[in-house]
Amino acid sequence: MAFLHDMRFRAYFYQIVAIGFVALVGWTMFSTASGNLAKQNIATGFDFLTRPAGFVITESAIAFEATDTVGRAILVGIANTVKVSLLAAIFGTMLGLGVGIARLSHNPLLARLALVYVELLRNVPLLLYLFLWYSLIILILPPVKQALHLLPGVYLSNSGLVVPAALVERGGIALFACLVGGAAAALAIRIASTRRRVATGQSNHGGLIALAALLVPALLLWLANGVAVNWDFPTAGKFRLTGGLHVRPEFVALLFGLALSVSANVAEIVRAGIQAVNKGQWEASAALGLSRGKAMRLVVLPQALRIIIPPLTNTYLTVFKNSSLAIAIGYPDLVMVSNTVMNQTGQAIETIAIFMGVYLALSIAISLLMNWYNAHVALRER
Amino acid sequence: MADIQALALAPPQPAPAAARMGKFSAYFGTPGNTIISVASIVAIVFVAKLAIGWLFIDAVFAGTGEACKVASGACWPFVAQKLRYMLFGFYPYEEQWRPLLALLLLFGACLFSMIPRFWSRALLIAWIVVILPVLYILMAGGVFGLTPVATTSWGGLPLSFMLSFVGLTLALPLGIVLALARASNLPAIRVLAVGFIEIVRGVPLISILFMATVMLPLFMPDGVTIDKLVRAQVAIILFASAYIAEIVRGGLQDVPAGQVEAGKSLGLHYWQVMRKIVLPQALKKVIPPMVGLFIGFFQDTTLVTIVGLVDFLDTVRAAIRDPEWQGIAVLEGYLVAAAVYFTFSALMGAYSRFLEKHFRTTHA
Incomplete structure (x- = not known):
């Protein structure tokens, strides 16, 4: 043995x-x-994806009709999930950066206020906030019949905000090309001007020129009448508004809730990152005559970024997964569309497998993207 | 030289404005700071005025929904009348002392367990063998002359606490095993652990709850049904264990390899090395982040309301939608719920900071 x-x-x-x-x-x-x-x-397999969906989706980032296939409905869900999480991540990061810097302000009042903001958001469940924002929108705003007519063509009611929609009739592709080309040119100019500034030690107007490069081509195209836009104004019917661009309260509540939750996390990450930068860096910047704002922007933040990126990745992954709370307030994200599909077709196993697979794939994609960026900004040791 | 002499001979300079103003300098030292301070004070006063007006001055303290409808302030009779329902849900009214007792017992046990001096393996075993069964008997009844209460009528705050605390107590051992499996040098075991951890961490909690409530019944043989509460609880345990495993892995990586080698050279086998040498060091390091994780999961248990369990958030929402109070006390209900979640999360956060300090001073 x-x-x-x-x-x-x-x-x-x-x-x-x-x-x-x-x-x-x-x-x-x-x-x-x-x-x-x-x-x-119950038949197994993924045949149900090609059958007509037979339900409407109140909000879709890509065109969708009830006669479209179930597969397209799920695609709409994915697009909606990506839309709301992307916007929440962008707004949340901008807000969080500000709050994080405010947390370190020398002014005790501002620092305390930022602390209260962060604590209030981090210690109460996100789902509770989503319910609260959604109920407040429904409660405070008037019903559609008495919609507030803020500006010509702009209506605000408890079924959402309706604004005139811009339909590009001609020159859409040209405009898009101008914007992309302008952005590329702006980026190139900015890199070149930074390089020259580092080489010569003299400041130049690289930022202004880059801004011009970004905007001028599109502006010229517009002035040359290369773009024709048709405005679709909403009209007030007896019971509802037709036409225009409809921003629904579910979307607003979800975006608001997610963005605030991102901002609180980003604020804590930014604060920790800035505090981790050696104090000598501040003093050295001050000795070189940089103001506190410039020292933050040019010396401390770039170094803090290296510490910030890994936890920031986690925050973005979290907001992407938290967007699934949409189902609680009725925003048609991937989970809610899948849930509808499940109830209609009974294909629970396949549907859950699809949406888990999509989340997994996108989570991995976000991780890879952020890891690539992290490697890009990471300190290159000699 | 000349410069230094000039300095030495120069008359004393007046102190900069900031230093002269003493403790107000932080608020009004520079024009920028003054603007920030004034704006902050205005904001604080504005919010405080709104809050005091709503909470007290314009509030209704007695009466029915009709009185609240007219008033512009908070509706406290709603909270008074609905509090018991919010706390205990549809648990039989005369038996509600049992969930209350269970809740107090849970708090007591938690408070005791929070003191680092009492930490031991015996405590963890006591939780699993004594505390959790006693809580279960109190809630479910059926023995010792207690009326049986089906899990479908459990609800409110005890349910929220049980889902999170029971979930985390049971997820902890599982998470440790998963972390060890991930650090194992047996490839098959490592691959299985990595697969489980990464899949669970890559999908939202709600999808795992859906799996447990919608999909799992399809996988059960005929006639076998598992209680919905148990299914949600298992989902939370599995979900939490993956996150705990990642935190524990960080602690394991911090233990120098020499510790394992030293243990092996003493003739200890794998489990002895892990239990007696590696885990005690690794777990001590990860306690503060673990408490942070616990706060997150305490809040995440609110998601069970989406799959139809009656947790605290759900009973609050049901109270808000009660026909007698509908549309009157929305803010009041959510404020009560937020206050409860805030209190417990903030307490745990303070505890986490205490632990960080505690470990820093004892193991500098």
Whole structure:
């Protein structure tokens, strides 16, 4: 029986037991599930994706009709999830950066206020905030019939904000090309001007020129009448508003809640990152005659960025996953659309597998992107 | 030289404005600072005025929904009348002393467990073998002459606390095992652990709750049903264990390899090395981030309301939608809920900071 004490034998034994156990559980679940499904006459497989959906989605980032396929409905869900999480991440980061810097302000009042802001957001569940914002919008704003007519074509009511929609009739592609080209030119000019400033030690107007490069082509195209825009003004009917661009309260409440929660996390990350930068860096900047704001922007923040990026990645992953709370207030994100599909088709296993797969894939994509950026800004040791 | 002499001979300069003003310099030292201070004070006064007006001056302290409808302030009779429902949900009215007792017992046990001096393996075992079963018996009844109460009528604050605390107590051992598996040098075990941890961390909690409530019944043989509460609880345990595993992994990586080698050279086998040498050092390092994680999960248990469990947030929402008070006490209800969550989260946050300090001073 000496082989029982052989380390190599034991290693193989444990691994085979572990794999065998997982395989057994998986196989048992698979066979009972297929048996149950056969008994309930639920077809397995992904054929249902090509069937017409038969339900409407109140808000879609891409065009969708009830006659479109289930697959397209899920695609709409993915687009909505990406839209709201992306916007929340952008707004939340900008807000959080400000709050994080305010946390370190020399003014005790401002620093305390920022602390209260962060604590209020971090110690109360996000779901509670979502319910609260949504109820407040519904409660405070008047019903559609008495919608507030703020500006010509702008209506505000508890079913959302309606503004005139811009429909680009001609020159849309040209405008897009001008903007992309302008952005590329602006980036190139900015890099070149920074390089020249570092080389010569003289400041130049790189920022202004870059801004011009970004805006002038599009502006010229506009002035040359290369773009035609048709404004779709909403009209007030008896019970509802038709036409225009409709920003729904579900979307606003979700975006607001997610962005605030991101901002609180970003604020804490930024604060920790700035505090981790050696105090000598501040003093050295002051000795060189930089103001506190310039020292922050040019010396401390770039160094803090290296510490900030990894936890920031986690925050972005969290907001992406937290956008799934949309289902609680009725914003049609991936989970809510999937839930509707599940109720209509009964294909619970396939649908849950799809949306978990999508979340997993996008989470990995965000991680890879942020890791690439992290490697880009990481300190290159000599 | 000339410069230094000039300096030495120069008459004493008046102190800069900031220093002259003493303790007000931080508020009004520079024009920029003054603007910030004034703006902050105006904001604080404005919010305080609104809050005091709403909470006290314009508030209704007695009466029915009709009185609240007219008044512009807070509606305290709503809170008074609905508090018991918000706290305990549909738990039988005469038996509500049981969830209250369970809640107090849980708080007591937590307070005791929060004191680092009492930490031991015995405490963890006591939680699993004594405290949790006693809580369960109190809630479920059926023995010792207690009326049985089905889990479907459990609700409110005890449910929220149980889901999070029971979940985390049971997720802790599982998370430690997962972390060890991930650090193992057996490739098959490592791959299984990495797969589980990364999949769970890559998807939202709500999808795992959906799996447990919608999908799991399809995987059960005929006639076998698992209680919905138990399914949600298992989902929370699995979800939490993956996050705990990642935190514990960080602690394991901080333990120098020499510790393992030293243990092995003493003739200890793998489990002895882990239990007696590596884990005690690793776990001590990860306690503060673990408390932070606990705060997050305490808040995340609110998600069970989406799959139809009656947790505290859900009973509050049900109270708000009660026909008698509908549309009157929305803010009041959410404020009560927010105050409860805020209090417990902030307490745990303060505890986490205390622990960080405690460990810093004892192991400098």
